[in-house]
Structures are given as C-alpha cells and as structure tokens.
Amino acid sequence: MTRELHVPLLIVGGGIGGLATALAVARTGRPVHLIEQAPEFTEIGAGLQIGANATRMMHRLGVLDAVERAAVHPERATMRDARTGEKLTGLTLGSTYQARYGFPYLVMHRSDLLQILLDACTAEPSITLENNRTVTDVVVDADSVRIDCANSFQYRADVVIGADGLRSRLRRLFVDDEPVCSGYVAYRGTMPIAEVPTDVESNDVVLWVGPRMHLMQYPVRAGALYNQVAVFHSESFASGRDEWGTPEELDAVYADTVEPVRRSAGSVSRARHWPLYDREPLDSYVRGRVALLGDAAHPMLQVLGQGACQALEDAVCLADQLVAHPEDVEKALASYEEARLPRTTECQRAARPWAEIWHLTDPLAVALRNRILRARADDDYDDVDWLYAELPA
Structure with a gap:
C-alpha cells in the first residue's frame, strides 16, 4: 500500500546543499521535510575549501563558530610548478583577506561540515529528516508536486527543492542531459x-x-x-x-x-x-513549484573550489526569496533563479578554462x-x- 504524506516544502537530497537549505528555510519559520536516499547522512570525499562568499553564508546560517572550530585558517595559497618546484604565484588568505571581504577563508573536512549542518538541522524542531528514500518519479501539478519513492512512499508537496547532486533525478524535469x-x-x-x-x-x-x-x-x-x-x-x-x-x-x-x-x-x-x-549550464532551474540547487542545478569542475560554496549561496538566497514573497512561492522561486542563475553560470563557465590554464x-x-x-x-x-x-x- 502506498503511503502518501503531505508536506509544505520538501527537499530531495541530504548533502551540504540540502541540509543548508533546510536550515536556512526553517530559520524563516517554515516547516521543512528533507529526504535522502542513503541510509545515513554522509559525505564522500575529503577536503573542502571555503571562501569568504561561503563563510558569509555560514554566518547567516548561524554555524560559522562551529565551523571555525573544526577548520583550519590558512595564511596563504601558493601555486608551484610541479616539474620545477618554482613558486609561480600566491594569494594572501589571512587577516588581509578577511579585512577585504569581511569573512575568513577556511579549509576543512567535508564530513565535518556535513555533521555541523546535520546537528543544526536535528536541533531545529521544524525540520524533519528521513533516510532510505529513493525518488522514482516526479509529477508536477498546477498547485502541488508529487514525489514517488521506492518502497511505496509518496509525498505531496507545495514546493520541492532538488538538491540531489550531480546525477539528480529532479533535473530530468528540465533537461535530458548527462554529466560531462x-x-x-x-x-x-x-x-x-x-x-x-x-x-x-x-x-x-x-x-x-x-x-x-x-x-x-x-x-x-x-x-x-x-x-x-x-x-x-x-x-x-x-x-x-x-x-x-x-x-x-x-x-x-x-x-x-x-x-x-x-x-x-x-x-x-x-x-x-x-x-x-560537470554539466552544461541550464537556461533555467526553476519550473513552477520546483527548483534545483547545488550540483543538481550547476555542477562545476573543482578548480575554483566553489561547488559547496555556491550551494551555500543558493540555500541562503532561496530562504531570502521565500521571506520576500511569503504568499507566492512561484514568485519566490522565480526570484531565486533570477538572482542565482547568472552567478552560478559564470562559475561553471569559468571553471573549464581555468582548469586548462x-x-x-x-x-x-x-x-x-x-x-x-x-x-x-x-x-x-x-x-x-x-x-x-x-x-x-
């Protein structure tokens, strides 16, 4: 028997972008339901570079203090020639950087950031987290979205946010493409x-x-x-x-x-x-009551160190637009896309030539x-x- 649950706002994907979005939206007073296909909330990978654009978002989310305790504050970044050992250039990342941008540059373990976000979401009464939910189908109606999952779970949501990563199931609503x-x-x-x-x-x-x-x-x-x-x-x-x-x-x-x-x-x-x-940039990642964010919307090569950073920007921007348009979620999502699409497309397009350099x-x-x-x-x-x-x- 299919079990259907109605939720006002459903997030699909429990990585850094999904958990940050759940936290950002819940802090606006909206209840949030998040589903993740894995049996546990985990991050695959190791290190993560976090520029001031992302630590600024962490401050907005109220997790920057916890992040700084787990992270390292590098004094500089140095680029060297791998064949000669020669220093080619560098970037000062300490107090001079923070004075310019208002927030620090940090490096940390991906799993540490995920755990900090998970702890913050778990402590938020208006956030419900569920694991072992694999999306099998998405149906967009005039005033709601139906998400079908394996094992006879079904969700009916007023708003759906796809934060389900590089191989996003929800992205298929927008384009029939494959990762490059x-x-x-x-x-x-x-x-x-x-x-x-x-x-x-x-x-x-x-x-x-x-x-x-x-x-x-x-x-x-x-x-x-x-x-x-x-x-x-x-x-x-x-x-x-x-x-x-x-x-x-x-x-x-x-x-x-x-x-x-x-x-x-x-x-x-x-x-x-x-x-x-990565993938080619989308012309749009909002359709009615469905929006994509993070790697589901704009996966990019890692050379800029901006994958997670842009997901954090997405999360805060989305919450801000829901506050700005509390009675019109479609307008809020359209405003989110208007604010984010040029920025994330620029990052995607800049990463490839920078890698070539x-x-x-x-x-x-x-x-x-x-x-x-x-x-x-x-x-x-x-x-x-x-x-x-x-x-x-």
Whole structure:
C-alpha cells in the first residue's frame, strides 16, 4: 500500500546543499521535510575549501563558530610548478583577506561540515529528516508536486527543492542531459599530519600544476590531518578503454614531477578514485513549484573550489526569496533563479578554462602562463573579487 504524506516544502537530497537549505528555510519559520536516499547522512570525499562568499553564508546560517572550530585558517595559497618546484604565484588568505571581504577563508573536512549542518538541522524542531528514500518519479501539478519513492512512499508537496547532486533525478524535469566527463580523475584522501612524507608548509594551501595534472594539499580537522588530491588526465579514457584512471597511470603521470610532488602522489590512497564531471549550464532551474540547487542545478569542475560554496549561496538566497514573497512561492522561486542563475553560470563557465590554464602542455604556453603569474603580487585580489566580495543586494 502506498503511503502518501503531505508536506509544505520538501527537499530531495541530504548533502551540504540540502541540509543548508533546510536550515536556512526553517530559520524563516517554515516547516521543512528533507529526504535522502542513503541510509545515513554522509559525505564522500575529503577536503573542502571555503571562501569568504561561503563563510558569509555560514554566518547567516548561524554555524560559522562551529565551523571555525573544526577548520583550519590558512595564511596563504601558493601555486608551484610541479616539474620545477618554482613558486609561480600566491594569494594572501589571512587577516588581509578577511579585512577585504569581511569573512575568513577556511579549509576543512567535508564530513565535518556535513555533521555541523546535520546537528543544526536535528536541533531545529521544524525540520524533519528521513533516510532510505529513493525518488522514482516526479509529477508536477498546477498547485502541488508529487514525489514517488521506492518502497511505496509518496509525498505531496507545495514546493520541492532538488538538491540531489550531480546525477539528480529532479533535473530530468528540465533537461535530458548527462554529466560531462572531463577525462580527469582524482585520487584523494587524508592522513595524520605526522605521517606526511614531505615537509608541510605551515597551514598553507599548496597547489602544484603541470601538464594535464595537478596536486592540491592543505591541512584539515583543526590541523590534525593533511588532505591531498592528486588529479590527472587519463590517456586510457581518451583512447576509449573501459578501465581508466588506474594507479599505474597516476604513477606514470607524476613520474616527471619534483620529488615532493612525486612522493605526495605516491602516498595518496589508491582505494578509490573519482572521475571528474560537470554539466552544461541550464537556461533555467526553476519550473513552477520546483527548483534545483547545488550540483543538481550547476555542477562545476573543482578548480575554483566553489561547488559547496555556491550551494551555500543558493540555500541562503532561496530562504531570502521565500521571506520576500511569503504568499507566492512561484514568485519566490522565480526570484531565486533570477538572482542565482547568472552567478552560478559564470562559475561553471569559468571553471573549464581555468582548469586548462593549470594543465597546459605546450612549452610556449606554459612559459607565458608562468611569466604572467610570477608578475602578480600575493595580495592582489583583482582577479578573485568577483568570487569573494559580497554580492549586491
């Protein structure tokens, strides 16, 4: 027998974006029902970079203090050439950054942020959380939305928010597309800081770039763990093989790098790897009483460090528009899209060429890139103001 439950606002997906949205909306006085297909609320992955645009949203959500206790405050980000070891450029991330943008730049473990959001949602009486709910169908009616789930669960909602990630089921209401594989693969993991096989540059975020590869490193969990992500383009993928992005390919790509990079890549866990995807930007991610957010709406390559950050912006913006239009949810969702679509599309479109700049192979292009990067000062924020500065009201 099908069990139907009517809820005013239903969120599909219990990742960072979904939980942040539940919290933001509940703080406006609206009851929220959130369903997640997994049996538990968990985050797959390791480190997370959080710019001022996102810590500003965490302040709005009331979780920034808890986040800062679990996070690391890096003093700088440094980009180095993976083949020569030369410093190419940097970005000051300490007090100068915070003075400019009003909020800090943090790095932390993804699961720590998820747990902080989950704890805040659990403490909110107007939020109901349910696991083991896999969406099988979505039916949009004139004044409500029906969500069918496996095991004979059915929800009738006045508003539905799709926060169900890269392979979103709700996205099919808008477009019949598939994730776009970049051909790059990431090996990622953390280890105790004392076991790191190379020197750790204080609490810096360190990025090593080379031909069709990069290595990202920084401490997390209040400095107890070191996060490393080794990324490379798989020639096996390019040749159409079913098995690609293997540890053997990882070692071969990193063989020509300087010793700290080679040793670091060799120490990253081989237990699992992640192909890197994005999607083409949508023309719209609101339809009547249904809206998408986070990776369901605008998945992007990770090079800007903005996936979770943009989901947090989405969450707060959506709640703000529901407050601005309390009696007209369709107008609230339309206003949310109007505010967010240009911003998230810009991030999606900027990520691909920025990745190409990191991964240049032509020696002349590499030399020109390096010359330009060496010429800029670490406290020159002109190229990142669009990401981190407070958005106009």
